[in-house]
Amino acid sequence: MTSQKPGLHPRNRHRSRYDMNALCESCPALREFITQTPTGEPTVNFADPQAVKTLNKALLMHFYGVTQWDIPDGYLCPPVPGRADYIHHLADLLAEGNNGVAPAEATLLDIGTGSNLIYPLIGVHEYGWRFTGSEVDPQAFANATAIINGNPGMSRAIRLRRQKEASAIFTGIIHKNEQYDATLCNPPFHDSAESARAGSERKRRNLGQAADAALNFGGQQQELWCEGGEVAFITKMIAESAQFARQVKWFTTLVSRSENLPPLYRALTDIGAVKVVKKEMAQGQKQSRFIAWTFMDNARRRQR
Template identity: 90%
Template structure:
């Protein structure tokens, strides 16, 4: 019998416990990382970065048809179920303005797509969406390109762009007269390298790891922190979004902490957002959310 993980979106393929046998069939390399829980259930050691990465390979192969996937050492290895939830809740948001139907061939901009390319991989498979992924890090961009080129059909669905200005978010990425149904983003969480290291230490302690152990999910500086942290990053995103008010239906971003919302709401009022939506998400004890805003009224969104 499988038990469902509480809180995940109804269409999330990861609502049940991992079927390790099926995952090993999709990715034989996972077999060497299988261990047993005290009750005899197969699992992996989530404190082992290589085990976590191989589990991700198996999940992407089994559920999303991704035959070739890898990330460079030290780069962010995303937890797939939570990333899938963002995609499904975004699909619901787009359906609300499309007579209840998730739009096919929606065009999505993934801000900071990373070396892992996780959101485009899930969104292309689940909904047939077309993605543009932006990335400031050349090594991450090269790896994401390798994933696109290594999997049949992705070159038609995913295009990647280098963000040459590290201080910009949309500027230089959204081209003149280009239209997007939505943007999505997993912004840097911490406000300093020290804060990022402290967060990694807490995670290690929770996993029972030694202090010199490698981080199980990794992450480069630009993936983990920026000056002013998440709030500063999203405030800049909000300010820039007003320049592209007629080119994007919905701007969206993850917000890790509920207490970060008030200054973001104030900024959205100041830039003239017509509508602001908050989507709550949960995976077990972990709660997150994304906010979405638009400068178009309902009629204009339907016309697009």
């Protein structure tokens, strides 16, 4: 009998345990990282950053048809099942204005797409959506470009835009007369480098790593922290979103901590959001969520 991970979206391809043999067939490089659990099951050492990156590569190849994928050392290596969950729950949100069916043609904006390009890669494969990815970091931008160029057909579905103004989110990225069905974002959630390091140390201890061990998921400064942390970043996003109220159906962002929601809800009330939605997600013991807001009423969202 196949056991399922609790909480993942019904359409998430990662609800069952990883079939390491099948993943090794798709990505032979994974074989050198396979170890055995005490019960003799194949697994990888999740404290080894190379093993985690190669597992990600195998998942993207096996489930999403991504033939070429890599990230530079030290950049964020995202957990694929959780990222896929955001895409599927977002599809449900868009389906609410489309007779209950996820739209076959949708245009999305991924804020801070990163070197890994994870949301566009999953969204293109699962729903055939078109993506614009914004990125402020030049090395991340170059790597995401290489992923697009290395996978046939991706350049027709995914385009990248450099965010030249580090303090801006939508400004300079959403062009005049452009329309988007939704934006999505995985914001930096720490408020300082010290907080980010403390979070990294907790993860190292939980994995039984030495203090000087490389962190398995990595992350650059702009990926992990910003002044004021998650609340400050999303509050700025909310304020800026009002300028593009007629060009975007749904603005959405992950919120890592539930205690951060009240100030964000207040900001959304103050800015005049017509509707605010919270989507709860869970991967094993890890709880997550994203919030979505719109400045359009139901009729206008359906017309778009």
